[in-house]
Amino acid sequence: MDKLELFNALILVATPVNSNGAVATSLDQPLAETGLDSLDLLMMGIYLSDIYGVPEEIAKEIDLAARQAYNTELPPDTRAKARTFLSAAEKFRTSLGVPVRIYTEEDAKQLPIGTQYLWQGRIPAIRRGAPGGKK
Numbered sequence: 365m366d367k368l369e370l371f372n373a374l375i376l377v378a379t380p381v382n383s384n385g386a387v388a389t390s391l392d393q394p395l396a397e398t399g400l401d402s403l404d405l406l407m408m409g410i411y412l413s414d415i416y417g418v419p420e421e422i423a424k425e426i427d428l429a430a431r432q433a434y435n436t437e438l439p440p441d442t443r444a445k446a447r448t449f450l451s452a453a454e455k456f457r458t459s460l461g462v463p464v465r466i467y468t469e470e471d472a473k474q475l476p477i478g479t480q481y482l483w484q485g486r487i488p489a490i491r492r493g494a495p496g497g498k499k
Contacts (some may be wrong), residue, residue, distance in 0.1 A: 367391060375400065380405035426453050428484060432469050465490065 371388050379386055379400070386399035395405065432438055432446035434488040454464050466472045475481060475491040483489045 374411060375404070375409055380413055381406050422453075426450065427464075427485070429453075430465070434468060 368388060368391055371391065375386050375388065375398070383404070384399050386404065388398045429446040429449045433443055435443065447480055458464060463480040463482050464475070466475070466481045466483055466489075467485065472481065472491060474481070476491045477491050479491045481489055481491065
């Protein structure tokens with residue numbers, strides 16, 4: 365299923381049965397031309413959040429692990445457990461197509477050039493090459 369098919373399937377799920385039959389013909393089509401109203405878009409956002417979101421409790425665990433993983437004041441085994449947990453969480457997120465979360469410059473430098481990631485787990489970014497095309 366391509367992205368346009370997925371988008372139209374989501375429209376069918378999110379809009380009421382008696383809706384005007386909104387359909388997207390292109391991913392570049394302005395939303396106003398699809399026939400979707402603001403409530404339809406809100407429902408689509410909720411469904412996407414349910415599909416790709418992480419329950420609040422798991423998100424809290426990920427944030428705690430991120431703080432522990434690189435805290436040099438904690439014992440090495442605690443930091444190692446936190447990094448193991450973060451690694452497992454990232455593998456799961458990657459399987460969903462969600463960008464990897466990066467918390468240190470050293471980790472960002474390990475990514476292949478052009479990789480999308482979330483800096484500090486929240487800010488979308490892309491790994492760029494060095495000036496002049498050097499890696």
